[in-house]
Amino acid sequence: MILLLVSVLGGLGAATRFVVDGWIRGRTSGGLPVATMAINITGSLLIGFLAGALATGALEPNAYVVAATGFCGGYTTFSTASMETVRLAQEGAYRRALVAGLGTLVLTVLAAAAGVGLATALL
Template sequence: MTGALLVALAGGVGAAARFWVDGTVRARRRSVLPLGTMVVNLTGSLLIGLVTGARLYAGLPATAALLLATGFCGGYTTFSAATVEAVRLAQVGERGRAVASLAGTLVACVAAVALGIAVVGLVAGWVR
């Protein structure tokens, strides 16, 4: 039960961070695309990649990885909001932007995870 509570608390911190980052991006940049959500998902994917790399190559304890990846990043990242925003774009006739938002987010997030894992592997000396 303690593990579930800690993951829930870390998820709450992640959700609060998502709210702040999304709001900050939206306040600074007006765009048809959902830039706040895209930034959140991209940075969250990079963090999950770094955590995964640290678990694989640097001996990060499983509990720490669980709290960071499942807890914090689970609350921070939001695929569901990205899909809702794409549907809203499509509903107002912005189908091209909807597809670009989803495809761009997917490709960039996969690349960010791979980059995070590779960076930790390079720093730890496991990848050349």
């Protein structure tokens, strides 16, 4: 049952990523892979919030797994982030590749920490 719900929410997360990605791409130009970065940062903020809610007891463990592993996991993506960084390096845009690669890591970890803190403060 959990597997089925993780799968359904994962599909919903992936579809959300596809729509958000297209929406942001239509409003930004060149430079950094802003769409994927924004998706991974917001997804990390959400998983942090869910983890915080689980810790305070506001969220059941099963609901946490379905929302975090399902939706957040399907919504965020490591494979596309890696590919976009490689493509920047292939173009010779090494600085932007470094900013995309390391910047995403640092910002997603900070977003996850902010999510945990937010849930702890609010719930």
